[in-house]
Amino acid sequence: MIGFGILGCGAHGERYLRHLAAGDVPGARPAALWRQNQTAAAALAGRYGVRAHRDWSALIEDPAVDAVIVATPPGAHAAPILAAARAGKPVLTEKPLTANLADALTLAAALPTDARVMVAHTLRYAPALLAARARLPDLGELYRIRIAQRLEPNAIAWQRDRTLAGGGSVILTGVHGFDLVRWFTGATPGRVSACTRALLGHPFEDLFEARFEYADRPLIATCEVAKFSDSRSALLELVGTRGQCWVDYLGGRVEWIAGRGRRVIAEPGDQPTLPPTLTAFCRWLDEGGDCPVPLADGITALRMADACYRSAATGNPASLNEP
Numbered sequence: 001m002i003g004f005g006i007l008g009c010g011a012h013g014e015r016y017l018r019h020l021a022a023g024d025v026p027g028a029r030p031a032a033l034w035r036q037n038q039t040a041a042a043a044l045a046g047r048y049g050v051r052a053h054r055d056w057s058a059l060i061e062d063p064a065v066d067a068v069i070v071a072t073p074p075g076a077h078a079a080p081i082l083a084a085a086r087a088g089k090p091v092l093t094e095k096p097l098t099a100n101l102a103d104a105l106t107l108a109a110a111l112p113t114d115a116r117v118m119v120a121h122t123l124r125y126a127p128a129l130l131a132a133r134a135r136l137p138d139l140g141e142l143y144r145i146r147i148a149q150r151l152e153p154n155a156i157a158w159q160r161d162r163t164l165a166g167g168g169s170v171i172l173t174g175v176h177g178f179d180l181v182r183w184f185t186g187a188t189p190g191r192v193s194a195c196t197r198a199l200l201g202h203p204f205e206d207l208f209e210a211r212f213e214y215a216d217r218p219l220i221a222t223c224e225v226a227k228f229s230d231s232r233s234a235l236l237e238l239v240g241t242r243g244q245c246w247v248d249y250l251g252g253r254v255e256w257i258a259g260r261g262r263r264v265i266a267e268p269g270d271q272p273t274l275p276p277t278l279t280a281f282c283r284w285l286d287e288g289g290d291c292p293v294p295l296a297d298g299i300t301a302l303r304m305a306d307a308c309y310r311s312a313a314t315g316n317p318a319s320l321n322e323p
Contacts, residue, residue, distance in 0.1 A: 030050045071094045085111050085115035207225070
């Protein structure tokens with residue numbers, strides 16, 4: 001059994017804890033946790049029967065911890081990732097990898113060459129998106145991708161702290177879509193044109209749209225995130241020369257459009273993505289081979305976010321290759 005230490009047990013970190021404790025990940029169990037709020041940490045430890053550490057470095061040093069999950073705000077990711085890697089313990093880190101591209105590049109340069117770090121781009125394990133990706137050959141030439149993720153506004157304090165969050169919807173949620181663009185196309189775009197809006201008194205952007213273009217193909221990919229409406233949806237459209245694939249990846253429904261006809265080709269429903277993400281991570285630790293979502297992919301998602309911010313600031317397209 002792989003004993004996991006969960007570093008950062010807020011709402012999302014507790015989801016990892018809950019799935020591990022419920023046995024949803026074969027061959028894995030929760031071993032320890034750390035949360036900045038010590039009272040809340042003690043309550044979680046009692047509920048799930050694990051050890052609560054008062055300091056995150058003690059969690060990494062705990063001999064019962066074989067692997068570490070980093071689920072703190074992104075601005076606090078780098079130090080524990082580096083410490084765990086130097087201790088020889090593999091890491092599954094939440095996305096974005098860090099709060100900005102510069103920190104991610106600094107982290108990558110400091111990691112040991114044998115560090116085992118996987119970035120939890122969990123939408124790669126959403127059943128509806130997996131079903132859509134399997135139909136890519138049927139689309140013919142893919143020339144258009146559109147991704148739109150819309151969420152209710154929230155009052156999470158750290159998401160209003162630039163040091164911890166890095167920014168708003170571009171960095172915190174846009175990286176989901178940026179990674180999907182690369183996952184579906186197998187290529188990184190060359191430039192982006194982006195615009196952002198800060199609404200409802202939010203200090204950072206809670207609405208953005210980005211249009212990505214490629215130097216070697218006529219494909220256009222757009223990503224949108226909106227966090228100002230009292231509603232929620234998550235949509236992906238793939239448009240090829242032989243048809244279209246429309247995905248509601250929140251509800252778990254995939255439709256195929258050919259001519260004027262439209263039919264459901266998969267309907268797996270809304271299923272949690274953390275168990276298959278953790279399962280892939282554990283399989284990698286057991287069997288070796290290529291990392292399912294390597295550090296480089298997390299860095300590229302941040303490179304796309306960085307270009308979005310540069311484009312929005314100037315009103316002009318920005319190259320992903322700029323420093």
